[in-house]
Each structure stands twice: as structure tokens, then as C-alpha cells.
Amino acid sequence: MTSTVALRVGKPHANDSTDVARVYKRTEVGVIPAAWDVRTLRSCLRASPEYGINAAAVPFNDNLPAYVRITDIGDDHRFRPSPRVSVRHSDAPHFFLRVGDLIFARTGASVGKSYLYDHGDGPLVFAGFLIRVVPDSQRIRPGFLAYYVQSKRYWDWVATISVRSGQPGINGREYGKLQLPLPPLPEQDAIAVVLSDVDALLGALEALIAKKRVVKQAATQQLLTGKIRLPGFNGEWESKRLGELGQFLKGRGVNRDAAQSGGLPCVRYGEIYTSHDDFIREFHSWISMEVAASATRLERGDLLFAGSGETKEEIGKCVALLHEAQAYAGGDIVILRPRGVDSLYLGYALNTTAVNRQKASMGQGDAVVHISATALAQVSLLLPPVEEQAAIATVLSDMDAEIDALGRRREKTQAIKQGMMQQLLTGRVRMVEPATAETIA
Numbered sequence: 001m002t003s004t005v006a007l008r009v010g011k012p013h014a015n016d017s018t019d020v021a022r023v024y025k026r027t028e029v030g031v032i033p034a035a036w037d038v039r040t041l042r043s044c045l046r047a048s049p050e051y052g053i054n055a056a057a058v059p060f061n062d063n064l065p066a067y068v069r070i071t072d073i074g075d076d077h078r079f080r081p082s083p084r085v086s087v088r089h090s091d092a093p094h095f096f097l098r099v100g101d102l103i104f105a106r107t108g109a110s111v112g113k114s115y116l117y118d119h120g121d122g123p124l125v126f127a128g129f130l131i132r133v134v135p136d137s138q139r140i141r142p143g144f145l146a147y148y149v150q151s152k153r154y155w156d157w158v159a160t161i162s163v164r165s166g167q168p169g170i171n172g173r174e175y176g177k178l179q180l181p182l183p184p185l186p187e188q189d190a191i192a193v194v195l196s197d198v199d200a201l202l203g204a205l206e207a208l209i210a211k212k213r214v215v216k217q218a219a220t221q222q223l224l225t226g227k228i229r230l231p232g233f234n235g236e237w238e239s240k241r242l243g244e245l246g247q248f249l250k251g252r253g254v255n256r257d258a259a260q261s262g263g264l265p266c267v268r269y270g271e272i273y274t275s276h277d278d279f280i281r282e283f284h285s286w287i288s289m290e291v292a293a294s295a296t297r298l299e300r301g302d303l304l305f306a307g308s309g310e311t312k313e314e315i316g317k318c319v320a321l322l323h324e325a326q327a328y329a330g331g332d333i334v335i336l337r338p339r340g341v342d343s344l345y346l347g348y349a350l351n352t353t354a355v356n357r358q359k360a361s362m363g364q365g366d367a368v369v370h371i372s373a374t375a376l377a378q379v380s381l382l383l384p385p386v387e388e389q390a391a392i393a394t395v396l397s398d399m400d401a402e403i404d405a406l407g408r409r410r411e412k413t414q415a416i417k418q419g420m421m422q423q424l425l426t427g428r429v430r431m432v433e434p435a436t437a438e439t440i441a
Contacts, residue, residue: 024427029153032181033427042176044140045133049172052103053095054128057085064088065096069127070105073113076202077150079121087125095125095132100142102149103130107169112158116146131172140182143192148180151425152418183427190431191424198417205410209403216399223392224349226382230392235385243377245346246338250373251304253294254287254330262288265325266295269332272306272317278347278400279320280304287328295328296335301343303336303350304329308370309363316359316371320347334373345389348396349381 023034032038042048057067064086074080097103097117103126105113117124126132135142148154157178162168183191222228226237254266265283267276275284287295298304302321309315316334320343321327329335338346349355362375383389423429 027181029179029181030426033183033430035184036427037182038179039139039182040176041133041145041178041180044136044145044180044182045176046136047134049104049175050132050134051106051172052126052128052130052132053087053089053091055087055089055092057127058088059086060084061086061088065092065123065125066121067127068097068103068115068124068130070108070110070113070129073103073105073110073115075113077113077115077146079115079118079124087127092125097124097126097132098134100137101132101134102142102146103132104149104170104175105129106131106171106175107167109168111162111168111170112149112155114146114149116142131175133175138185140180141185141188141192143196144183144188145180147192147195147421148425151421153425154178181425181427184432187430187432194424194431195417195421198413198420202410202413202417205406205413209406209410212399212403212406216396216403219399220348220352220396223395224352225354226384230388230395233384233388233391235388237382237384239380240383241378241380242336242350245341246336248373248377249296249335249337251296251307251329251333251335252331253296254285254291254328258287258291259285259330261291262286264289264292265323265327266292266330267298267304267319267321267327267333268330269306269308272304272319272333273309273314276319278318278351279322279344279397281404283323283325283327285330292328295330296333298327298329298335299337300324301338302329303338303343303346305334305336305350305371305376307332307334307372308368310369312360312363312369313356315363315369316356316376318347318350320344334371334376336376340386341383342386342389342393344393344397348393349383350379352381355379355381 024031025034027038029038057069058064060066060083066081067085067087068079068081069085072079072081099117099119101117103115103117105111107129135145158170161174162170182188223230251269254268259266259268264287266285266287267280267283268285271284298321300321300323304319304321306315306317309317322344358379359371359376362378363369363371384392424431
């Protein structure tokens with residue numbers, strides 16, 4: 001059911017002396033401009049939604065088409081295979097994606113996720129848990145549709161429709177019933193162009209972040225092995241065992257239920273894997289004074305090792321604590337309290353490939369791998385004089401700061417894009433001035 005309402009929006013047009021009061025209407029998809037239409041997705045397609053091929057993935061082969069599955073669609077709605085795989089099936093040619101095609105995840109935790117085929121991704125065959133739609137470009141532009149199905153309004157619809165017993169899911173018939181607010185084609189084009197420009201900026205930021213990470217990785221490898229020396233340093237490096245550098249302690253006393261029980265910062269062993277790299281930038285758990293009474297108090301400069309993990313390759317990941325805050329360590333954390341060394345340097349050095357290889361050889365267990373303070377005490381590494389340690393740590397932390405700043409800029413740009421989508425895809429902000437402006441007297 002559609003009803004007309006008067007809303008005063010936007011700024012005066014350049015040729016107007018007063019605000020333009022445009023007519024909007026209330027529809028099944030919310031309040032939209034009167035010039036817009038509401039149609040179902042199926043009515044905007046050239047054919048019914050189509051399910052993908054039911055075939056197993058095989059290792060990637062240049063002589064076979066690449067395969068796109070639910071897990072290959074990133075949160076940014078791009079083709080993000082990890083790893084890239086192929087499909088070998090006689091029916092595969094019937095399931096190649098074409099420019100303008102969109103595919104949707106139809107089941108599981110990713111239900112509703114979408115991808116607009118990009119010919120730059122190469123020939124792709126879509127899998128059975130995906131649904132293809134082929135827009136009729138004289139009714140809806142594929143680019144406009146691709147952005148609409150990233151909007152909050154769309155995801156609210158997904159949350160409502162996909163609720164079922166067992167796994168959530170949306171089938172082709174249900175996708176066909178999705179109601180869409182449709183601007184005139186020129187406005188659809190304008191909206192898609194503006195949002196694609198923001199995506200281009202996001203892509204450029206991602207590429208720059210990736211480049212900076214490669215540069216930092218190379219610098220880490222060169223500086224922490226002494227292959228490249230910073231200007232002004234020429235002292236000898238020494239091989240030291242961690243047991244020679246300080247005292248080992250054990251974290252204790254913080255379970256999952258207590259992790260948000262108060263206002264004192266705490267580090268839990270799982271966070272070393274998921275939330276920290278090389279050094280602790282911010283805390284994610286906060287405990288009460290009662291919980292802290294049985295936990296291990298940390299000091300500035302402590303090195304924290306994850307004492308348990310899922311694989312030997314990741315066991316013993318290390319982070320340095322550089323904060324002055326009164327902080328605590330939970331169980332399954334091994335703590336090294338060093339003396340006469342630069343802790344930030346150790347935070348970097350103790351996560352290098354050579355050191356990780358030593359830690360992996362000392363891990364014990366299969367389903368859950370453990371590493372003890374006794375084992376960690378035997379880990380050896382090359383140490384330059386402490387002044388050079390500090391200089392190297394400064395170079396690497398400056399690189400990290402630059403990467404972090406770019407990451408924050410990317411997050412801010414992503415937030416701006418979401419705000420733009422909310423305004424543009426609902427018609428609150430118009431990209432194309434209506435040919436016949438309707439006004440309320």
C-alpha cells in the first residue's frame with residue numbers, strides 16, 4: 001500500500017529562492033521519492049533466479065574454470081578465494097557468470113551475501129549454494145542492485161526472511177519477492193557511480209596497506225637478522241637464550257565469565273592470537289578487583305606468550321606490554337620479565353620465522369598444544385646492543401603506526417560509504433534533480 005506524504009528535504013536548488021518541498025510517498029520499503037517505483041526483484045530480472053552447479057571443488061588448474069563458492073565471497077562483496085580452486089564437470093559451461101550477473105548466498109551464516117561479477121576476476125563458475133540473478137538493465141541497473149543489497153534495509157529483510165528452523169536460508173523464489181525501491185534509470189546510474197568511486201578509494205587504501213605490510217615484513221626480516229644495519233651501529237650481536245634475559249612467571253585466575261567483570265585491564269591468552277600483534281595496543285578484557293586479587297599483576301616491559309593453542313605452528317605467540325596501566329594476565333599465559341633489553345624489540349623478534357620454528361619444535365600435545373616456561377627459556381635469538389635494539393624497534397613501530405593510521409582511514413571511509421548508501425538508496429539525498437519537481441503549496 002502506498003500513501004503520499006510531504007517531507008521537506010535538502011537545500012534550495014541553485015535557481016530557487018526557497019526550500020524545495022518535494023513529494024515523498026510511504027511504501028512497503030519505507031518512505032521514498034514520489035518519482036521512484038517499488039517492484040519485486042523477480043519483475044526486474046530477465047529470467048527466474050538460478051541455482052549453481054552441484055560439483056566438488058578441485059585444486060586450481062589453469063586449464064579449468066575457477067570456482068566461486070559462498071566462502072569465496074568476502075565481507076566486502078568481492079571475489080576473495082583462499083585458496084583459489086577450480087571445478088571439473090561437463091555441465092560447468094552452463095554456469096559461467098557473465099557481466100551484470102549477481103550471485104547470492106542462499107544458506108548458512110553467510111545467507112544474503114552477494115557478489116556482482118567482475119570480468120577482471122576471470123572466468124568463474126558459481127556453486128550450488130549460490131543463486132544467480134540476471135537483471136534486466138532496462139528496469140534495474142546491476143550496479144544499483146549490487147549496492148542496494150549491501151544496505152541496512154536489505155539486511156533487515158534478510159534477517160526477517162531467513163529465520164527458519166535449523167540453518168538460515170533464502171531460496172530463489174523468496175529472493176524473487178524482495179521488494180526494491182527503484183529510482184529512474186539515470187538516477188540509478190548516478191548513485192552507482194558515486195558509490196563505485198568510494199569503493200575505488202577503499203580499494204586504493206587496501207592496496208596501499210598491503211604494500212606497506214610487505215615493506216614492513218621485508219624490513220623486519222632484514223633488521224632483526226642483522227642483514228641490514230641502521231646507520232651509526234656496528235657493535236657485535238650476541239646469541240642469547242630467553243632464560244638468560246629475565247624471570248619467567250605464569251598467568252592465572254581469569255576465566256571467560258570474569259573477563260568483563262570490572263574496570264582493570266587484563267590480557268587473556270586467546271586475545272594474544274586474535275587481538276594483538278607484537279605489542280599490546282589496547283586492552284579487550286576488564287576485570288574486577290576481586291578477580292584481580294587472584295590474577296598475575298603485570299609490569300611494563302613484560303613479554304606475554306600464549307601457553308596453549310591449536311597448532312604447533314602458532315604456539316607461543318608473543319606480545320610486549322608497554323603500558324604503565326595496572327594490568328593483569330589470565331591463565332595459559334607465560335610471562336617473561338626481562339632485564340637490560342628492549343621489550344618492544346623482543347616483541348618483534350620473538351615472532352620471527354626462526355624463533356617460531358624453535359617454539360613449534362617445543363610444543364607438546366595434539367588436539368591442544370602447550371608450551372612451558374622451561375621450554376621457552378631454551379629459545380635462542382641474536383641480540384644487538386640495547387641501543388640498536390631500541391632503534392630497530394622504533395623503525396618497525398613507526399611502520400606499524402603508519403599502517404594503523406591507514407587502517408583507521410579505511411574504516412572511516414567505509415563508515416562514510418555506509419552513511420552515503422543510507423541516504424542515496426532511500427532517496428533522502430537525490431543525485432539527479434527530478435525532471436518535473438513536485439512541490440507542496
